[in-house]
Amino acid sequence: MLYSKDKQEQLFLGIDGGGSKCKAIIMTADNQILGSGISGPGNPLHGFEQATDSIVKSAYLALIDAGLADTPLTELIAGVGLAGVNLPQQFEQMSAWQHPFKAMFLATDLLVACLGAHQGQDGAVMITGTGSCGFSYVCGQEFIIGAHGFPHGDKGSGGWFGLQAVEQVLLSLDGFKPVSVLSQSLMDKLDCRTSTDIVEAVAGKPAAFYAGLANLVFDAAEAGDALALAIVHEGGAYISKVARALWQKNPPAMSIIGGLSTRLMPWLDQEIRERLIAPIGPPEVGSVLFARQQLALLSQRNRQSISVNQ
Amino acid sequence: MLYSKDKQEQLFLGIDGGGSKCKAIIMTADNQILGSGISGPGNPLHGFEQATDSIVKSAYLALIDAGLADTPLTELIAGVGLAGVNLPQQFEQMSAWQHPFKAMFLATDLLVACLGAHQGQDGAVMITGTGSCGFSYVCGQEFIIGAHGFPHGDKGSGGWFGLQAVEQVLLSLDGFKPVSVLSQSLMDKLDCRTSTDIVEAVAGKPAAFYAGLANLVFDAAEAGDALALAIVHEGGAYISKVARALWQKNPPAMSIIGGLSTRLMPWLDQEIRERLIAPIGPPEVGSVLFARQQLALLSQRNRQSISVNQ
Numbered sequence: 001m002l003y004s005k006d007k008q009e010q011l012f013l014g015i016d017g018g019g020s021k022c023k024a025i026i027m028t029a030d031n032q033i034l035g036s037g038i039s040g041p042g043n044p045l046h047g048f049e050q051a052t053d054s055i056v057k058s059a060y061l062a063l064i065d066a067g068l069a070d071t072p073l074t075e076l077i078a079g080v081g082l083a084g085v086n087l088p089q090q091f092e093q094m095s096a097w098q099h100p101f102k103a104m105f106l107a108t109d110l111l112v113a114c115l116g117a118h119q120g121q122d123g124a125v126m127i128t129g130t131g132s133c134g135f136s137y138v139c140g141q142e143f144i145i146g147a148h149g150f151p152h153g154d155k156g157s158g159g160w161f162g163l164q165a166v167e168q169v170l171l172s173l174d175g176f177k178p179v180s181v182l183s184q185s186l187m188d189k190l191d192c193r194t195s196t197d198i199v200e201a202v203a204g205k206p207a208a209f210y211a212g213l214a215n216l217v218f219d220a221a222e223a224g225d226a227l228a229l230a231i232v233h234e235g236g237a238y239i240s241k242v243a244r245a246l247w248q249k250n251p252p253a254m255s256i257i258g259g260l261s262t263r264l265m266p267w268l269d270q271e272i273r274e275r276l277i278a279p280i281g282p283p284e285v286g287s288v289l290f291a292r293q294q295l296a297l298l299s300q301r302n303r304q305s306i307s308v309n310q
Numbered sequence: 311m312l313y314s315k316d317k318q319e320q321l322f323l324g325i326d327g328g329g330s331k332c333k334a335i336i337m338t339a340d341n342q343i344l345g346s347g348i349s350g351p352g353n354p355l356h357g358f359e360q361a362t363d364s365i366v367k368s369a370y371l372a373l374i375d376a377g378l379a380d381t382p383l384t385e386l387i388a389g390v391g392l393a394g395v396n397l398p399q400q401f402e403q404m405s406a407w408q409h410p411f412k413a414m415f416l417a418t419d420l421l422v423a424c425l426g427a428h429q430g431q432d433g434a435v436m437i438t439g440t441g442s443c444g445f446s447y448v449c450g451q452e453f454i455i456g457a458h459g460f461p462h463g464d465k466g467s468g469g470w471f472g473l474q475a476v477e478q479v480l481l482s483l484d485g486f487k488p489v490s491v492l493s494q495s496l497m498d499k500l501d502c503r504t505s506t507d508i509v510e511a512v513a514g515k516p517a518a519f520y521a522g523l524a525n526l527v528f529d530a531a532e533a534g535d536a537l538a539l540a541i542v543h544e545g546g547a548y549i550s551k552v553a554r555a556l557w558q559k560n561p562p563a564m565s566i567i568g569g570l571s572t573r574l575m576p577w578l579d580q581e582i583r584e585r586l587i588a589p590i591g592p593p594e595v596g597s598v599l600f601a602r603q604q605l606a607l608l609s610q611r612n613r614q615s616i617s618v619n620q
Contacts, residue, residue: 166462
């Protein structure tokens with residue numbers, strides 16, 4: 001069944017805004033994805049203006065991709081899942097945004113990821129991309145573990161793996177750690193010849209930069225490098241502990257998602273690996289599901305209110 | 311012997327510029343310190359303009375403090391020791407600065423700290439303030455260990471201790487580490503009530519912010535807290551290893567300096583503690599000694615050149 005503009009069917013916008021990019025989809029009421037778009041960072045913690053710009057831009061790109069360039073944003077009901085809005089200040093600021101949509105329902109990136117992975121049902125997710133955390137949504141109760149941020153947290157994330165690599169390689173070049181093949185691969189990747197070059201290359205860099213180095217650690221670990229193995233074992237053990245903490249909330253299902261999940265998977269404890277299921281949909285679909293759940297709740301409340309008034 | 315303006319004696323400016331502040335002294339040829347001044351960050355890695363502004367400002371403050379407000383900067387011979395100029399790009403940029411002094415001799419903060427601590431003689435220093443590193447200067451040879459920067463390095467520094475505290479407290483609040491008194495003292499210090507508050511309070515903060523939390527770790531360790539003890543033992547063991555690496559260069563003497571040295575000292579290995587001597591002078595005095603050594607070398611070369619020409 002193809003979407004027809006003439007039907008005047010309600011269209012939904014699903015947003016998944018993270019620290020490095022913002023993804024948008026246009027979805028019909030019967031779950032057809034008509035188009036998608038990607039723009040810049042969507043985490044309001046690193047700039048409100050940039051986050052709202054990214055949301056609007058990705059929405060336009062998704063409309064264009066759907067062949068609906070003429071459709072105004074005011075016709076879209078938006079489900080917006082954003083990193084950073086677990087913090088009260090960011091949630092309030094973003095809720096107060098004079099958004100251009102017909103309606104906007106705001107949720108954390110964690111909730112929409114979980115709803116997307118489990119098709120709107122209860123469940124749990126571990127998210128390992130640039131950052132890391134665990135999240136469960138069971139009987140309306142949210143539970144977050146991790147999501148501490150860079151550089152002091154987000155163990156087992158891309159940012160953490162890259163940071164560990166740089167730290168351990170520099171200690172190794174100083175003679176405080178065993179010689180590692182990671183040193184050479186890191187220097188090649190950063191176009192460096194000395195330890196001083198590395199210090200210069202990484203100075204002041206954000207989590208996303210370090211996340212770009214994470215693959216080097218997995219490559220070296222898979223080649224048997226001791227330093228890299230120690231890092232992936234520590235990261236894998238931590239994410240396994242996150243999974244165990246989440247299971248205590250009795251989610252019906254659990255998935256691991258995010259850019260690092262494929263590489264990290266082999267390093268999780270076997271009993272954890274065996275219980276994880278593949279996510280059904282991406283976070284931006286979860287955002288649409290969230291918007292619809294909220295609409296249904298509103299409509300239910302209105303009916304109750306009408307019923308009381310009668 | 312008091313300094314007299316009438317003698318037209320050469321005055322020296324000594325600068326010690328680090329990541330959080332820039333210190334200046336005005337010193338006479340016979341080592342009298344006439345005045346001192348402190349301004350903002352002096353590390354060009356975090357901004358060339360800010361670094362040069364801080365140098366000039368601290369120099370003016372030192373002149374005012376010396377009662378020499380009328381003395382122009384063009385009369386001063388400046389020894390300038392700066393963090394960050396161990397990196398070639400920063401060294402070149404700072405050397406090319408159109409400085410306002412009669413002459414400027416540029417060195418790393420490490421070299422001037424070492425010269426200051428050992429009165430211009432060979433020796434070694436371990437510097438533990440916001441950052442950390444080891445440095446030796448023996449027979450004209452410099453050797454650096456550490457100085458990797460934040461957040462990926464500078465183990466045993468104030469920034470590292472604070473970062474460890476935040477990381478471990480958040481893991482502890484998530485149930486992944488034992489309960490620690492550090493959690494409460496950190497929350498009190500940051501005016502936080504929850505783990506989420508801490509995440510919000512530390513987001514995007516620089517090394518200097520984390521260094522401001524280091525004392526909490528030592529306080530908790532001294533009170534017997536297991537989590538804090540693990541951190542101070544790791545930091546102390548690393549700085550002890552730095553000391554052993556430096557002794558291999560056969561420096562006649564070694565000192566530990568920087569804002570964290572007093573608190574860190576009890577946690578170093580006993581054999582290391584017993585071999586350390588108190589620093590004789592501060593880095594800004596080392597900067598003046600460096601300028602004089604460079605002047606002496608220039609004058610020697612000129613004499614040789616004149617002798618060859620005759």
